[in-house]
Amino acid sequence: MKNYWFAFIIALTFSGSVSAQKNTNLSAEKWVDSVFNTLSENQKIAQLMVVRMSGLKNGRPVFFDKEVEELVRKYNIGSICLFQGGPLQHAQRVNHLQSIARTPILVTVDGEWGLGMRFDSVQSLPRQMMLGAMQNPGLMYEYGKLVADQCRRAGIQVNYAPVVDINNNPDNPVINERSFGEDKKKVTNFALQYMKGMQDNGVMASAKHFPGHGDVSVDSHHDLPVINKSRTELDSLELYPFRELIKAGVGSVMVAHLSVPAIDKTPNLPTTLSVNNVTHLLREQLGFQGITFTDALEMQGVAKFFPKGEASARALIAGNDMLCLPGDVPGSIAAIKKAIKKRQLNWKDLNLRVKKVLLAKYQYGLANWSPVSTQNLTEDLNKGISTLRRRVAEDAITLLRNDNSAIFPLTAGTNRRVAFVGIGLKKDNLFSARMRSDYDAHTYYFDYTRGREKADALLQVLKNDYDVVVLSMHGYNRVPARNFGISEAAVYLATQLQQQHQTVTVYFGNPYAMRNSCSGKVLIAAYDDDPITHETAADILNGKFSAKGKLPVTVCEGLPSGSGLVQQRLLPESWPGNLNLDLNMLSQIDSICEDAIAQKAIPGCVVLVARDGKIAYERSFGTYSYTDSTRVYCETLYDMASVTKVMATTLSVMKLYEEGRLDIHRRIGDYLPWTKGSDKAGIMIKDLLMHEGGLKSFIPFYRETINPLDGSPNGSIYAFRPDSVFSVRVAENLYMRADWNDTLYARILQSELGPRGKYIYSDNDFIFLGKIVEAISGKSLDAYTRETFYQPLQLNATGFTPRTRFPASYSAPTEEETIFRKQLIQGDVHDPGAAMFGGVAGHAGLFSNAYEIAVLSQLLLNKGTINGIQFFKPSTVNLFTAYNTKNSRRGLGFDKPEKDNHIREEPYPSASASPETYGHTGFTGTCVWIDPKYNLTYIFLSNRVNNNGDPNKFLRMSVRPKVHEVIYKSIKQ
Template sequence: MRQILLVLVTLHISLSIFSQTIENPLAAKDIKGQQKWVDSIYNSMTLAEKVGQLYMVQVMSNQDQDAKNKIVELIRTHHIGGLIYSLGGPVRQAKLNNELQALSKVPLLIGMDAEWGLSMRLDSTYAFPWNMTLGAIKDNHLIEQTGKQIGEHCKRLGVHFNFAPVVDINTNPLNPIIGNRSFGEDRDNVTEKALAFMKGMQSAGVLANAKHFPGHGDTDQDSHKTLPTINFNKKRIDSIELYPYKKLITKGLSSVMVAHLKVPSLEPSGYPSSLSKHITTDILKETLGFKGLIFTDALTMKGAADFKEVGAIDLAAFKAGNDVMLMSEDVAVGISKIIEAYNNGEISEARLELSVKKILQAKYKVGLNNYEPVGLNDLPADLNRLKDDILYEELLENAITIVKNEARLVPLRQLEEKTIAYVKMGDDDGSVFLNELKKYTKVHHIEATMLDELKAKLQDYNTVVIGLHRSNQSPWKPYQFSEEELTWLYEIARTHKVILDVFVKPYVLSDLATIENIESIVVSYQNSKIAQEKSAQLIFGAIDAKGSLPVSIGTYFKVGDGIQNNAIQRLSYTVPERVGMDSKKLKKIDSLVLKAINGKMTPGIQLLVARKGKVIYNKSFGKHTYSGTQAVTFDDVYDVASLTKILATLPLLMELEEQGEVTLDTKLSKILPSYKKSNKSNITLKAMLSHYARLKPWEPFYAHTLDSVTKRPSEKYYRTERSERFNIEVAQNLYLRSDYPDSIQKIIKDSELLNKLQYRYSDFPYYILKKYIENYYDRTLDFLVQEHFYKSLGANYTMYNPYHKISNKKIVPTEVDDYYRFQEVHGYVHDMGAAMQNGIGGHAGIFSNANDVAKIMQMFLQKGYYGGKNYFKPETIDKFNTCYFCNKGNRRGIGFDKPQLDEDGPTCGCVSLNSFGHSGFTGTYAWADPEEEIVYVFLANRTYPIASHNLLLKENIRTDIQRLIYEAIID
């Protein structure tokens, strides 16, 4: 005992100067006005009213009338000082709070346990990530902003005290009650995070509360069920557990919550810390110099309530030095015990005055001297703000941590070499993660009930993403692997490259007996929607990897570990404001799209907008057909018509130009000797692809194959069954003669040139280039674009002839053909000339979805770079994105369409002259603007059911949407 007292005295002396420099954190800016108000209220109170101020009582806005009546009684009869809310809803809470405040003579001090914001308590979802997640973030400005925005939530709801931040240093992986609530195990990191959080929240006018003093981090017991023991010596506690408090107290910490803990080295009597004068007064108040409010933890908790008889615990807590009694087992009895002790001389007036006046100071500081009820208008919207969604995204982007990454497997590159499967483990949903993965390349969800079945199904895959998904409902939910899951994990890792992504707290990795065969391990911390989305984006290199572990994990990983990866410029997905766009203005697009659909301009639409490499608008509208029930979804594919020119033929030509096989001045006679004696012999690629070569715009090749009498496909050219002689499938059960593509090429070669040299759009260049490219490689165009571009880009929804590859349910039909094929064109290319080339045209034939088209356009926008690969040199992109005949009134680039030179043209007239794109006959449109870094993709089937119906063009729907996009720019 003598040694203990000596250490305490020494500690007190050594920090005496420290304590003398601490300012009163409850002091308002108007300190004179505050003191006047506090003295006036205090002097007007009876003894019972003063003691009543010491109590904060738990309230739930969804409680029954009997429970509410009890609270009303405590306010009216016992003059309690405050309420602590939990559970319910925001509007209910605000209404109840206004009602209860109106009953109180002195406005009530309102508190909440809103460690992660208010939404968990109010709407069953967390507003912000857990502290363990925040602990992985290196940028403490983000933590400060989190505290500020949580403070704004609290203030809006009439909450004055948030019982946060938790400053417990969690050095025990088995801690059942702290865990995810702690910023981690490193005292400096915890302190910096807590300080930033406190600073942000208090800047919003809401008072912070550091808990649980002296430190609840290193215990494997739950203080709700028992009295945990912190069994360390004073030196250890002083250097670890008390460390954050020392720092925060000097920076204006408003309050501290004292835990229900047994700390023998600080309180040898066995009293809980909440009832210990040594801990609460001698150490916290005198040694550390803390002058703010001191709260007990809930007095109904096992460790406290079981220690003394009812009511006596309240008195013991007050005598120990606490100012506020939280959630007393019996407020009336507790108050009577304190009054009795006061009357008996056990409690002095000075002692009572100290606590009550601190409570009143806090009330003044939060504005209760001028109390106003909580406004109910727009309350839910004010608690679910866009800025909160943005911050949540930023927090997860900065937190997700790569802890192992052999051979730099993450981010996934060379997608053309990857066959990827996703295997879900855990008992919670992982569909958001899977769907986000699918945005980047083909990923199959593999399920099985038995290990052998799973292994068999995985044989065709070389890369497996395993996601462990457990409930995000509460930070205390189970998070471990099951024994079966561990067995399956080890077996998969034995034969495959594995990316293990755990959407739980990092301690789960302690379950692993070995990590030898697991190439990459990602810790995503939580299973929220945003965590799943951002983790998938990180795996594919759309965002940087920035996080570091806030805790150590067994022998594998140490606190601070984290592999930093730079993004490889794949598209990511976010909200408009993060790239300088106004989401409210972008919503105007919805109205215009619905106008188009309701006006029968097209049955459905896919629409995507990206800026600065981030997709900010990606929606599907309408149905596949007007009369059908199939709604348009993200992964449906459209016939993109002439977008094929810039999505397929042009990049293959650009590649050949870059390799020196051709130049823009190369003549047709050089690339196709058959043209030497033709009238097109001297036409250059530059002129031809600029639509400035006197070529006919179009030829109805199909018309030459119709019966002159019936106007239906002639038996001379068609059969209803495939054979060697008739093997070009132009539609279902309709096969064109195999040699007819040669006839098409001859018709083009022998066609007359237009009389006048002027801009005239023509499909002919792409028939010609298809023949050249296929001759050069001795492979078909569909094979070439897949191997050269689409597979590595992850454009797995982009293809020719989709009816061979995917379900017709995922293909949007284009027309009910009553002039050539006499059937619904569904899965087959709409363009007749492309159909007559077995669906593989240089000018048409590609099917895709908006997301894939955006990838290709983004690659162009990024000067040929995408996903870690340089497809083209920047100068190649510039060369083709140049208008060489603008001085002749021709706006076109090489293959690319360009903005109009006068009033009429392909754009809204609001894009930069450096922008480029193309449109398609079926109603499609893709445009990229390097100056504003915008990609805009519009896919439709305006040709359904009849192609002559073109209100979409007449009403300028696509370009009017483009105008709305530019009007939404706010930076």
């Protein structure tokens, strides 16, 4: 029986934990037995107790807790729970207590949103209600991993998280925004990922508060809540997440202080002390064999009816393993021994529980404990928090209603007159500052101490002077009591503003408070009231990215759980594991990108990985430049540079080829009559596609148009303002004569021609191909690609000349260009030749974001069909994406891996790319690689030439190939 018990617990409960066996000669069972045999009766009982350790006593800071030290020395208590205090202070205390303890101490923490929930000097992570608005379970796993990293670094083995309570009572005073929401499947899914993120990375999770604390209106810290639900109702809702987490191997469960008559009708008996709840329901019916922790026994939900020692004894009688915060340790030991004498408890059962606790200590590294290092501890505990907070905000912020698309999104620089009203504010915050900088808004503040007359006065001021009012709610309470602390005057002001003005309303905090604004025509839930959320909300208002969140709870009849206006995408997101990809391995991409940014190889980037038609990884990093703190989003537009060759020009050539309008075995002169008489007319189209036509690789057209002495533009060719003559936009305040376009083509025709059949990568090949597409189709390359590919696939961001469609701020600035245009290039094509062609050319000029390039990539992976539309026959895709020449690695238009990659010192594009792979790179720091062997797409977008002084550092660091290789390593065999 004993061997079976050990095997079962190791396999089920602790399968995800980091192992300590490698540093000890004893097996788990031998170590547990060896420690157990040293314990006295009192010490065995004390091993089942979790004692509070706080840096505060009676509100005053204390360095060492003499009471806890005495409990360790005198009783050999089994566990401590860390509360308030600083990281260094706690580390020193843990090290000290572990050093004097006869038996290693299991260190726990109640860190639902990370150690910042308890430790000063450590940032908090977002709370679970905000997390519940996300649609990305992979991010929830990363959240759990980060919390586990924090805990391990601080010497903590158990975190009392996740909360799996389903908050179906909006007036819940104790759970509320600590819950993922009211949807049992969403709560369960996210709790599972949080649990796995912790347990896969060496920290025990604890599902709480059993049997479900979400539907209460009484705080169990102060009294005993009663849940009057039938067992059938409990089974279908409250118990559902516990059942699923138990199946998945959660290490522990925390039992709540509730009165649930459907489980136990005994008056005033908390579920913590109920045999029916702990033993019969949790153990026998749900099959949980891990560790049970009681909720704090000092809480009035239990202490009101049971004195400290009695509560401890009754909790063990009920079937619990560990007693959280029993208060009176010696009194609890005495009461427990008294219960043993009365045969309410027996030593056989207690011994098994003690061994279970010892086994947990072994499994979580305490058999070979080493002190917590205090060097850089606070910095380490804060590592990655800001980045994760940002990613959560991007994923969670919810656009609930947009009944006035004329004012949302409200792009920066609008000529509308904008007022900002910050309710709950007395002074500036980051959001109000952005309202001024983005819209030149007049700002007004109205805190909750002001009365109705002040509200009326403000309404009068705002009455006729503004086109748009941005209204935001700040500083309200997290709990629902007294309407979250929002005054009647504030509610009146918000309601009147929404009725009298075109208003955008943003709530920064608990979403339940939005019941005060259910009639708002443009309504946004932002969930938190911190600078990162402020900035993210300002960017979503600005239109820099699309809202992704959905409301996790029902706010009012018109705003039920699941509400949220989100962009429908052809490629759905999926948990990497569902695509046979290892998330932990994929997460190494983060380090590569963050290191490249830190080393000033790139200021920012976006990486996307898709497999089997689903997005496994889509992430943005960094800022627009090292002198521009504007954040990069996944929706940020990038200059695709030479990726234009495949995602615009080659696609167009393929379409015309398939339609029989273009023969790749015919010659340039057959399609472009103006080339006849030149040595370029006889070049075969196929040779252009393979860069074997003999054309020069690059012609610096701009050089003859600028003054050779000072680089100033030639006044006969350029003007600073457009008119009927100077109509070709080259950059901001720089327009070229339209007739100079003919000169550009003349220079190509006059250029020296090299031997045919030799591979020379040339932009001129694709300039010709772009013109051939235009000649056959009768449309500009911009119009043809938009109408043929981008519009049918609803790719609104993809196209040429983005400044005709979007504000310049939507595009990452490519470079502070100093030679030709002498300005920051943002939203205009970086390539000078393409710029002189008006931003539309066959070799460069396309702008897009990672997702939309992924859609085009999936079209090719699907052999020409996507979303029920057939663009190409499979044979066309196969022809163009295969090796087509002996002279190089090229396909038709597409780049491919080197044929001898397996022996190359620097394989291209990466060592593991299969020979079936095809794609292209771009000078600006972009690439797309498509591998049919693994049904895989990899996209990397950056502006590596921007503002770092060494644009080639990006190439020397092999950033793109390193990311590519990580993706292949993430594929599970």
